Amino acid sequence: xxxxxxxxxxxxxxxxxxxxxxxxxxxxxxxxxxxxxxxxxxxxxxxxxxxxxxxxxxxxxxxxxxxxxxxxxxxxxxxxxxxxxxxxxxxxxxxxxxxxxxxxxxxxxxxxxxxxxxxxxxxxxxxxxxxxxxxxxxxxxxxxxxxxxxxxxxxxxxxxxxxxxxxxxxxxxxxxxxxxxxxxxxxxxxxxxxxxxxxxxxxxxxxxxxxxxxxxxxxxxxxxxxxxxxx
Numbered sequence: 001x002x003x004x005x006x007x008x009x010x011x012x013x014x015x016x017x018x019x020x021x022x023x024x025x026x027x028x029x030x031x032x033x034x035x036x037x038x039x040x041x042x043x044x045x046x047x048x049x050x051x052x053x054x055x056x057x058x059x060x061x062x063x064x065x066x067x068x069x070x071x072x073x074x075x076x077x078x079x080x081x082x083x084x085x086x087x088x089x090x091x092x093x094x095x096x097x098x099x100x101x102x103x104x105x106x107x108x109x110x111x112x113x114x115x116x117x118x119x120x121x122x123x124x125x126x127x128x129x130x131x132x133x134x135x136x137x138x139x140x141x142x143x144x145x146x147x148x149x150x151x152x153x154x155x156x157x158x159x160x161x162x163x164x165x166x167x168x169x170x171x172x173x174x175x176x177x178x179x180x181x182x183x184x185x186x187x188x189x190x191x192x193x194x195x196x197x198x199x200x201x202x203x204x205x206x207x208x209x210x211x212x213x214x215x216x217x218x219x220x221x222x223x224x225x226x227x228x229x230x231x
């Protein structure tokens with residue numbers, strides 16, 4: 001029986017989003033949290049319950065992970081499993097590992113079916129994460145139906161140009177997908193979103209560097225003034 005599991009190395013700049021690993025060095029000196037099966041289930045259930053909050057376009061991931069850690073610690077205290085509390089960054093990193101493992105098992109499920117996946121967390125995660133993808137597709141289609149083109153198609157006032165059927169009786173074995181243009185537009189939109197996120201991250205970096213340089217300059221000027229006044 002093969003069980004797919006994946007380990008993810010923490011990264012402070014994943015998808016240009018805010019992470020919670022900045023306090024890792026300080027917390028490393030303290031006792032590390034051990035992820036038991038029960039604690040992992042608490043994390044999975046808590047994170048899946050908050051999936052919509054994490055999926056918002058604008059949200060503070062650090063605050064959300066702190067809330068996840070609080071809920072997990074509360075559940076562990078109820079069961080009196082351990083007196084060591086889990087940190088927000090530990091929950092974040094553990095979920096990254098869980099998510100990477102889920103994605104690999106999801107690919108395996110596409111090839112072999114869900115019966116070919118033996119990872120104990122797959123079903124619970126797939127019910128939420130798999131459903132989320134379907135809801136996103138439904139929302140995209142609903143948005144398209146509200147456009148002028150979508151309304152014209154719905155009212156049959158718009159007749160799409162279809163390929164001319166062949167005159168021979170030879171069966172058609174292959175044909176281009178009907179939604180090839182729509183797929184192309186989606187890919188272009190994703191590229192634009194990724195570019196915008198990367199640009200925003202670079203701008204925040206530049207702003208932080210400028211603020212640091214300004215602070216150093218102000219401090220140097222203040223020290224210079226104090227030195228002159230002392231003389």
